[in-house]
Amino acid sequence: MTLLESVHGPADLKRLGPDELVVLAEEIRRFLVDKVARTGGHLGPNLGVVELTMAVHRVFDSPHDSVVFDTGHQSYVHKILTGRRENFDTLRQKGGLSGYPSRSESEHDVEENSHASTALSYADGLAKAYQLTGQRRHVVAVVGDGALTGGMCWEALNNIASGTDRPVVIVVNDNGRSYSPTIGGLADHLSSLRLQPGYERALERGKNALQGTPFVGKPLYAALHAAKRGIKDALSPQAMFEDLGLKYIGPVDGHDHLALESALRRAKSFGGPVIVHTVTRKGNGFAPAENHEADQMHATGVIDPITGENIGPSKRTWTHVFADELATLGGERPDLVAITAAMRGPTGLDKFAGLYPDRCFDVGIAEQHAMTSAAGLAMGGLHPVVAIYATFLNRAFDQLLLDVAMHKQGVTVVLDRAGITGPDGASHHGMWDLSICGVIPGIHVAAPRDAASLREELREAVRIPDAPSVIRYPKASVGPDLPALERNGTVDVLHRSGSDVLLVTVGAFAELGLAAAQRLADQGIGVTVVDPRWVFPVSSDLVTMAADHRLVVTVEDNGRHGGFGWTLAAALRDASVDTPLRDLGIPQTFHEHGERPEVLADIGLTAQDVSRRITEWIAAAEPAEMGATVEK
Ligand SMILES: Cc1ncc(C[n+]2csc(CCOP(=O)(O)OP(=O)(O)O)c2C)c(N)n1
Numbered sequence: 001m002t003l004l005e006s007v008h009g010p011a012d013l014k015r016l017g018p019d020e021l022v023v024l025a026e027e028i029r030r031f032l033v034d035k036v037a038r039t040g041g042h043l044g045p046n047l048g049v050v051e052l053t054m055a056v057h058r059v060f061d062s063p064h065d066s067v068v069f070d071t072g073h074q075s076y077v078h079k080i081l082t083g084r085r086e087n088f089d090t091l092r093q094k095g096g097l098s099g100y101p102s103r104s105e106s107e108h109d110v111e112e113n114s115h116a117s118t119a120l121s122y123a124d125g126l127a128k129a130y131q132l133t134g135q136r137r138h139v140v141a142v143v144g145d146g147a148l149t150g151g152m153c154w155e156a157l158n159n160i161a162s163g164t165d166r167p168v169v170i171v172v173n174d175n176g177r178s179y180s181p182t183i184g185g186l187a188d189h190l191s192s193l194r195l196q197p198g199y200e201r202a203l204e205r206g207k208n209a210l211q212g213t214p215f216v217g218k219p220l221y222a223a224l225h226a227a228k229r230g231i232k233d234a235l236s237p238q239a240m241f242e243d244l245g246l247k248y249i250g251p252v253d254g255h256d257h258l259a260l261e262s263a264l265r266r267a268k269s270f271g272g273p274v275i276v277h278t279v280t281r282k283g284n285g286f287a288p289a290e291n292h293e294a295d296q297m298h299a300t301g302v303i304d305p306i307t308g309e310n311i312g313p314s315k316r317t318w319t320h321v322f323a324d325e326l327a328t329l330g331g332e333r334p335d336l337v338a339i340t341a342a343m344r345g346p347t348g349l350d351k352f353a354g355l356y357p358d359r360c361f362d363v364g365i366a367e368q369h370a371m372t373s374a375a376g377l378a379m380g381g382l383h384p385v386v387a388i389y390a391t392f393l394n395r396a397f398d399q400l401l402l403d404v405a406m407h408k409q410g411v412t413v414v415l416d417r418a419g420i421t422g423p424d425g426a427s428h429h430g431m432w433d434l435s436i437c438g439v440i441p442g443i444h445v446a447a448p449r450d451a452a453s454l455r456e457e458l459r460e461a462v463r464i465p466d467a468p469s470v471i472r473y474p475k476a477s478v479g480p481d482l483p484a485l486e487r488n489g490t491v492d493v494l495h496r497s498g499s500d501v502l503l504v505t506v507g508a509f510a511e512l513g514l515a516a517a518q519r520l521a522d523q524g525i526g527v528t529v530v531d532p533r534w535v536f537p538v539s540s541d542l543v544t545m546a547a548d549h550r551l552v553v554t555v556e557d558n559g560r561h562g563g564f565g566w567t568l569a570a571a572l573r574d575a576s577v578d579t580p581l582r583d584l585g586i587p588q589t590f591h592e593h594g595e596r597p598e599v600l601a602d603i604g605l606t607a608q609d610v611s612r613r614i615t616e617w618i619a620a621a622e623p624a625e626m627g628a629t630v631e632k
């Protein structure tokens with residue numbers, strides 16, 4: 001039996017000796033490469049936290065002590081050590097192990113949200129609760145250097161620092177990377193600390209030596225400690241944390257078991273807020289990850305476990321189309337600038353940045369700042385393109401509403417991963433952006449149906465000088481171009497076989513709509529399929545077309561609540577068009593992980609489901625009954 005097979009929980013881990021820890025770490029690394037190479041996932045981040053996670057679970061007592069992982073993508077080792085090793089063949093698969101902590105999976109899991117920079121706020125709340133209820137429990141927050149570029153972390157630190165008697169241990173996992181190298185003053189600050197590793201080791205050696213000599217040792221150690229403070233103030237910028245009221249321990253080699261445990265035990269004994277600054281390497285122990293220039297295998301597909309080569313299907317995605325068109329536009333429009341929130345590669349800005357390095361800004365994991373700084377860029381005479389994932393727009397709603405739209409600034413927001421995304425689960429599905437945008441006065445939102453539409457609508461968007469424009473598309477391969485039969489105002493007619501149903505499909509769902517229309521035509525139900533292209537503001541042409549049909553059906557890859565269907569229904573009512581409308585979309589709940597097609601099938605967003613629903617509605621329809629506007 002391997003050591004790994006003998007570890008079923010933290011108690012087993014605590015019984016191991018120093019040599020066994022080294023063996024176990026190596027077994028965990030081999031396990032991670034073997035499993036994640038087959039399933040895909042966050043291989044690089046987890047290879048970087050093997051020793052760190054082991055040390056946390058040896059020094060602290062989860063679940064009595066709460067261990068919170070920021071973003072949670074680096075919690076595979078935690079899962080392995082808390083009894084879920086056998087489930088890794090189902091990682092990120094429907095019904096299988098989540099790629100993030102999951103409260104339903106284990107009592108050891110605290111936070112499930114995959115949005116970054118939240119762990120310290122959870123920690124602050126937990127620590128206050130434990131203090132108020134008289135529970136002597138530590139809270140440990142593992143937070144990456146990237147997550148620390150998010151504003152919430154600093155809001156939390158401001159509060160944690162004032163809780164001088166609350167035992168919060170902040171383990172900074174400093175690998176210098178988000179996807180690409182972490183940007184900004186804080187990253188520079190952390191690296192300046194990293195450059196002084198000898199400083200702590202020298203002090204550690206001095207302390208151990210002195211403590212070994214009674215009488216003389218104590219006062220000398222006290223003097224050395226006082227000197228440390230003086231040296232810190234003079235030589236080391238880590239005073240910043242201490243000036244905030246946070247004790248600082250580090251930098252600590254994040255792959256040295258003994259150094260980690262020593263630092264964590266000191267932090268545990270402190271009893272107040274303390275930062276343990278660990279220095280790790282993303283991808284540690286797997287050369288293809290360590291040497292992966294772009295992102296040290298932050299998130300991989302299916303790869304060769306030896307070479308690290310991608311062996312999954314390579315596909316042309318919506319992101320590729322956007323990347324190429326923005327690069328072309330960059331040459332035509334010198335006023336175009338781009339902004340990323342630490343995801344330049346995943347959002348398709350690399351090509352633009354390569355051509356125009358001075359016109360692409362990485363602001364860190366800071367979508368709120370990205371949006372308002374975009375408003376500033378627009379006020380300064382430029383046209384910014386903010387490229388983020390749809391789910392992360394949630395973070396920047398107020399900024400889009402008041403700093404961009406209320407100020408009538410021409411900012412284009414490109415939302416990748418809109419709609420059901422799949423393996424990253426509930427907090428990553430882009431199912432709220434249309435509902436969020438729908439309440440913003442003056443906003444323009446386009447949902448392209450194919451590559452040609454994306455290019456055309458992106459060009460239209462960057463020509464809007466006095467309002468926010470949004471382009472949204474899914475995490476998927478881009479399908480074939482779907483030419484229109486005709487354009488009616490801004491609305492493209494894609495299919496005509498009768499006026500029983502006006503089927504309005506949003507974005508990439510056009511393909512689904514055409515397939516459903518074919519099924520319905522086979523049953524003698526006449527359908528007009530249209531692509532609104534610009535879903536907000538709702539086109540008056542669409543309202544006019546609705547009046548000429550018996551039933552309007554909308555299909556969108558967004559939550560139904562406040563989505564496009566709801567907005568069109570309101571427009572019909574305002575125009576006194578009494579054609580009944582049925583809206584199909586993502587049910588208003590949190591949807592587990594699975595492949596995108598699986599999740600869409602589970603929620604009835606397939607051509608077969610849509611045509612079946614329409615058949616039922618038409619069959620049941622009596623003109624009087626068809627007044628209902630929202631599906632049962
Ligand atoms: C609000 C938000 N924006 C963007 C992301 C995408 N994202 C996931 S992990 C990550 C980088 C995290 O870097 P770091 O915190 O240093 O962790 P590491 O991967 O280095 O361990 C980013 C940008 C996110 N999860 N949440």
Ligand SMILES: CC(=O)[C@@H](O)[C@H](O)COP(=O)(O)O
Nearest residue numbers: 071073114299346417424475
């Ligand atoms: C945690 C994290 O990194 C997420 O942002 C997610 O994994 C991105 O996944 P995709 O880029 O594959 O959609």
Ligand SMILES: [Mg+2]
Nearest residue numbers: 144145146177
């Ligand atoms: Mg990092």
